Amino acid sequence: AQSVTQPDIHITVSEGASLELRCNYSYGATPYLFWYVQSPGQGLQLLLKYFSGDTLVQGIKGFEAEFKRSQSSFNLRKPSVHWSDAAEYFCAVGARNTGNQFYFGTGTSLTVIP
């Protein structure tokens, strides 16, 4: 069965510090991977996605993620966090073999302190 695990429920970082949010997936075929961000009171917005090719993908707002097949991971990174990055972050996998559904992780809440 497809699943997405985000081990960190909540992370706190200082403004200007680097950030890494973890995502592990379980999927039997080539995964289609996404990171979304949800600001307070808003819907989800796509940060970046991986379908194939270069395993390091760049997204909006200075985020990047690296697909590591051997570790079944797709971790999100940012070199220097801004206060406006405080939000909920969701990793998701697209599963073609189960009716083209998307499966989301439980989310990581990011707090940025001055």
Add this chain to the structure above:
Amino acid sequence: DADVTQTPRNRITKTGKRIMLECSQTKGHDRMYWYRQDPGLGLRLIYYSFDVKDINKGEISDGYSVSRQAQAKFSLSLESAIPNQTALYFCATSDTGFPDTQYFGPGTRLTVL
């Protein structure tokens, strides 16, 4: 104007009442989805539709029904609301061709007393 709109944005209702949540999109996408979000559980798929005549159950469809009135409109109904359906509900759309980016509405906060 927003590409994906949801009405109402907030709703408080009582157990046993019938509730309809509506979603409209101007992106011209064929595919539409309904999710619910619960704290600690992330987003879970309720129903999805690949076109007007194609509707599919998702992970947690029990207690819900949907109607795809047109390409641009996808409604979610709770025939007899119960308290554990209290959640944040999101509509999303995507273009034809899987996988594709999903575009989310702002959400509807539903409280069932």
